[in-house]
Amino acid sequence: MGKRLGGDRGQVSIEFLGMTPLIVLTLVLMWQCVLVGYAYTLAGNAADEGVRAGTAAHRGGERQAACAAAGMKHLSGAWKGGASVKCSPSGYxxxxxxxxxxVLFPGSIDFPVTVHGHAGAVEEVKD
Known part of the structure; x- marks a missing residue:
């Protein structure tokens, strides 16, 4: 019986090279899921901060402006580009x-998906 030339030498390297695209794709998808979750967190926090500022401000347009400004203030520059803050200043x-x-990095291109954050609070009464 003759001996096989080379045997299994190098098989692990070939298998690793074959799996590398799948590993990279999995990491990219996981990172994208992290960005979606972070976007939900940012939207909720910005809405909370906007409502907090809106309830503390005086009446009408001043309340709405304070709410919108506080909501945008708590977003970093890369996230502000596709952000919108709408406030309703009536009683509640x-x-x-x-x-x-x-897509992959804030400040680059965006998915056509929008994440929504909502918050509400009762108006503060000042004596």
Whole structure:
């Protein structure tokens, strides 16, 4: 019986090279899921901060402006590009924040998916 030339030498390297694209794709998808979750967290926090500022401000347009400014203040520059903050200043103050989900890096291109954050609080009465 003759001996096989080379045997299994190098088989692990070939298998690793074959699996590398699958490993990279899995890591990219996991990172994208992290960005979606982070976008939800940012939208919720911005809505909470907007409502907090809106309930503490005085009446009418000032309340709405304070709410929108506080909502945008708590978003970093890369996330502000696709963000919108809408506030309703009547008795029960609400803030709705919409953020675009970025593809791989904030500040680059965005998915056509929008993440929504909502918060509400009762108006503070000042004596």
């Amino acid at each position: 103050v609400t803030a709705d924040v919409d953020l675009k989900v970025p």
